Amino acid sequence: MAGEMSMIGSVILALFLAGYLGQQYLPPPKPKVIGLDLGTTFCSVGVFHPGSGEVEVIADEEGRKSIPSAVSFTTTAVLAGHDAVDLADSNPQNTIYDAKRFIGKIFEPEVLEQESVRYPFKVLNNNGSAEFVISTNHTFTVSPEFIGSRLLLRMRKMAEGQLGVPIQKAVISVPAEFDERQRNYTVRAAQLAGLEVLRVINEPTAAAMAYGLHKVDVFNVLVVDLGGGTLDVSLLNKQGGMFLTRAMAGNNKLGGQDFSQRLLQFTAEQVRQQFGVAPTVKEDIHRLRLAVEAAKLNLTLHPSATIRVPLHLHAAGDGAEPPAASPVLFQATVTRQLFEELNEDLFQKILVPVKTVLAEGHLEKEEVDEIVLVGGSTRIPRIRRLISEFFGKEPNTSVDPDLAVVTGVAIQAGIMGGSWPLQVSAIEIPNRHLRKTNFS
Known part of the structure; x- marks a missing residue:
């Protein structure tokens, strides 16, 4: 028996030694799973590198780590990202943006009509679902998930160009308030881009992972996500490696x-x-x-x-x-x-959903362990000052707020791909009864 135990111990030691030597002297395998942040205004793609344990947010040919969430149709091409934005003023009726606001949602006719007034392109109601009318050399309609698929395809190609390997698998983030249908339609967009979605992760949870909060002892995390067009505030409760979204509020017309x-x-x-x-x-x-x-x-x-x-x-x-x-x-x-001074009244509106999630989560502001900032607009000094004055402490700014969500999604993609070194996975506890409070 002692001999057998000694042999097992030797085998285990040899495996660890082989793994260590392989990590030191062999080139690490290429990531096979990408992390995707399909944002309302901008979107990004990242990967978790085996061996080094580092996240790389992949840039486009011009070195930009985010691309605008816009798709433009011409008589000869379908352009996504910066190329689409360049045509926004000259081709406004055929340049679609904010498609994420419509994906997988069922609208009452009057609500969709109110939403569509904001845009230069035409939005149709197809049995409660939104479709966008395109008129180039002929007139046709496209769905929000098709618009999403062109953006995801653009990011997939960016990743393949950088990594030099074909990519077929991904982890994708969605807003915490997305229902099952919206999540399914987001997955459908990825499938149209030739991707198999291994996991859908909530954006606030992804942001918390980017800040490393899945590996430390914190309990109450407030995520303030202020992007180009929307404000989302989420209160997360963490026990061990599990995240529960306790409350959500926001303003889908502020950014x-x-x-x-x-x-x-x-x-x-x-x-x-x-x-x-x-x-x-x-x-x-x-x-x-x-x-x-x-x-x-x-x-x-x-x-x-x-x-x-x-x-x-x-x-x-x-x-x-x-x-x-x-x-x-x-x-x-x-x-x-x-x-x-020009924006002070708008800045003050940020605190409205913050107070709401604290009230609905039955939490005093002193009980919040970490305040996490997401979205490029949280860089504005007045906004950071406003939040720190309200809570009486500084928010966590150790991660680029533009890239927090994609960084967390990339970490989760690395976990799903079995990357070394091993990471602690974030498990989300679904909260079926949770509803988001929206202000405007």
Whole structure:
């Protein structure tokens, strides 16, 4: 018996030694499972590298780690991401964005009509489901899941180009409030992109994993997810490696686009005061919008930013093509203080769902162990200050908020792919009775 135990021990030791030597001297296997964050405004793809245990968020050819969640149809092509956004102003009726708001949802006719008014493209009601009307060399309709599939296919190709291996499996994230139908339609979008979905994970849980909270002793985690178009606040309760979503609230009409719009309106008025006419030409508005967005991003790091844009101004407000005359140069400096004043009422709205989830989760704000920030808009200094003042402590900012969800999904993809070193998996406890409270 002693001899047998000694032999077993030797075999185990040899296996561990072989694994260690293999890890040290052999090239690690390529990841075979990708993690996908299909966001309302932007989406990203990441992988967990075996051996090193590091997450890589895969960039496109220009080095950008997120692509806009937009798809544009022309007479010759279907473009996704940045290429689609470039056509948004010249081809607005055939450039679809915000498709995630519609995927898998059943709408009352009047509700869908109210939603569709916000967009330049046409939305049809097909027995309660939304479809988008496309008119190129002929007219046809596409579903929200088809739009999602083109974005997922673009990210799959990005991953295959970076890794040099074909990718057929994925883990994908969804909002915590997505019901079974919305989750199934998201999976269908992935299938249309040629992907097998191994697991669907809630976005707040993915964010918590990105911050490493699945491996430490915390109990109450508040996730504030403020992206380009929506605000989602989730209260997670963690016991061991299990996450339970206790409460959710949000505002599906509040995000970075709204903050940019306030600055755009202010800037357009400055143009009118300086030149006697407001910008009406599509090219002018497009350039001004891009400059304002760049200024907003600069103001997260600097106390002021300069907006400098050539404009083809003219008195006709018909949106005609710009005249051949040389453009005028509009130039203005905006400060962080001005930006905060323009948006203060919108910033205050962030606290409304925060207070709601605490009340519905029967929790005092002092009992929150970690505050996790997700989404690029949480970079805005005033928003971080607002949250820290409310809770009396600083939120966790150790992870890039733009990439928190995709990082967590990539970790889960590594777990599903059996990657070494082994990670603690996050198990979500489904809360069938949970409903999201929405404010607008």
